[in-house]
Amino acid sequence: MDDQERDEDADEDGAMKSSTGIRMRAAQRADLDSIQRLTHATTMHSYAPFLGEESVRAFLDSGEAERVVQEHLATAWVIEDDEGLAGVAVAEGAVIGQLMIDHHRHRRGLGSQLLDYVETRLFAHHATLELHSFAANEVANGFYRATGWSEAQRRPDSDTGIDMIVFRKRRGNATADARTGTAG
Numbered sequence: 001m002d003d004q005e006r007d008e009d010a011d012e013d014g015a016m017k018s019s020t021g022i023r024m025r026a027a028q029r030a031d032l033d034s035i036q037r038l039t040h041a042t043t044m045h046s047y048a049p050f051l052g053e054e055s056v057r058a059f060l061d062s063g064e065a066e067r068v069v070q071e072h073l074a075t076a077w078v079i080e081d082d083e084g085l086a087g088v089a090v091a092e093g094a095v096i097g098q099l100m101i102d103h104h105r106h107r108r109g110l111g112s113q114l115l116d117y118v119e120t121r122l123f124a125h126h127a128t129l130e131l132h133s134f135a136a137n138e139v140a141n142g143f144y145r146a147t148g149w150s151e152a153q154r155r156p157d158s159d160t161g162i163d164m165i166v167f168r169k170r171r172g173n174a175t176a177d178a179r180t181g182t183a184g
Helices: 003-009 029-051 053-062 064-071 110-123 138-146 174-180
Strands: 023-026 076-081 084-092 095-101 128-134 150-156 163-170
Touching (some): 029 053, 029 076, 029 084, 029 095, 029 128, 053 064, 064 084, 064 095, 084 110, 095 110, 110 128, 128 138, 138 163
Parallel strands (some): 095 128
Antiparallel strands (some): 023 076, 076 084, 084 095, 128 163, 150 163
């Protein structure tokens, strides 16, 4: 979808609705409960296999996930389908700090659509974007690579010591580069 098509599909508040009934828009305070439920369920499902259930529960019980969304609500976006809120993305500057799709709705293209929507908004202000992912999160890391993100470095997380991958993507033709296998 090119920029002209995006603009034609956007309504007056910047929300986009596709012909398939998918809607992407800025997150609102009224979304916080739904985002919290989605974040808790998806974090437990996706991260417990490699971080351990006890660690994930401690993180969720700390309230950190909710704090991040509340503090960055102005740069948070959601994707909705016929079942309601399906995913959330949160950015801080040029860094996408959270991208989650309800684990029951994986493999429907929702993550790709939301990531593209967020990238478009962030690339309007930044030439290079960044996101961090647990090195053990092979599913997410494969997704990021398939959508044009390049591994920039590996390093331990400053809080947990767990190995992280720093991904970067430059404004331009990164998605086409991923399809052709050339550097972005």
